[in-house]
Amino acid sequence: MIIHQHFSVSALCNTYLVASKATGEALLIDPGSVELDLINLIEANGLELTTVLLTHGHLAHREGLGTLEKIYDVSVWASEYSRVPFPFNAVGDHDVLHLCNMEIEAIHVPGHSLDSVVWKIGGALFTGDVLHSGWIGRSGGYREQALLLQLIEERLFTLDENTLLFPGHGSPSKLRIETLFNPALRTRVSRRAVP
């Protein structure tokens, strides 16, 4: 698997270009904006972009989609609860997709937004605004925040502690790092044994 990051200066969000080493088929996660750097990243690496995955429907994470669809013929995948104003393929919790020669699992983690999906590709999680390095997604109220914390604990922290995290904003991380150092989670997520 190949993973490239692109930081969208206008939307201040991370866009991830994930590709199969074997076939060169690629997908984009959260095209916040489509800039020349991103196009160069796809073309310079000789990748064939076929798919877009959205972690949620907030504008900052999908604003570049219109431009992208003028350049590439892509299929868009998002949560079944998504209300984005364009056609997309809906996925439910724990649906497994086989796209771009990769196995992709959708993990529904509402709280930041109803349609938040964490995409699990191999040993990597693309968390959007659910879980960042050092903080969790902002919610509309304390009930949503409690739900988000509960679901992060139940659906993400049951995965292997060395799972890589690629959030929608900020730096990459691992589940173990967030268990130990994320102030929003330290009081809830029980620390696991050191290998």
Add this chain to the structure above:
Amino acid sequence: MFSLQQCSTDGCHHYAYTNSPHCYYHAVDKERILGEVRQLLIAEETINDLSISEAHLSGLTLPATRITGSNLAWCTFTDVDFSSSVMTNCFFDFCLFERCRFNGVDVRYSVFAGSRFCDCDLSDSRYIHSNFSGITAHRTNFSSCDFYYSTFITATLIDSSFEDCNLKKTDLRNTERRGVSFRYSNWQEAHR
């Protein structure tokens, strides 16, 4: 990106060494692997997808190496000079760095969380979108660096210098600081 295949030893959570079923710690031919990695680091200008954990590397000078998509978590680096290297998507979490130099490096989307830096020099460099959460730094020079969008959450910083740094969107919440200077840095633009 390095292979996300885990070590085949029961109970081991480390990622396997490149093209091997075991991690470095559980490999039978540790000396050969260490020699290979040492040679790679001092001779190659581009390193992609390397994965080695818990190795001890000392007395190396990297030739302005471009390291991408690599995992060197839980390693110990003593007297290693990374100066002028370019690192993207590299994982150095829970490492120990003793007397290491990172002058003029360009680091993006990389992870140093949980690591310990003793008598290191990281000055005159870019560390953008990088994760320093939970690090412990003793007598380490971080001056004249760009830490845009990097995180130092719950870091312990002792007798270290962050002078003339760009701290815009740098996350310094819950840090413990003793004898740390932020002179000429845009401290007000950091999250703290």
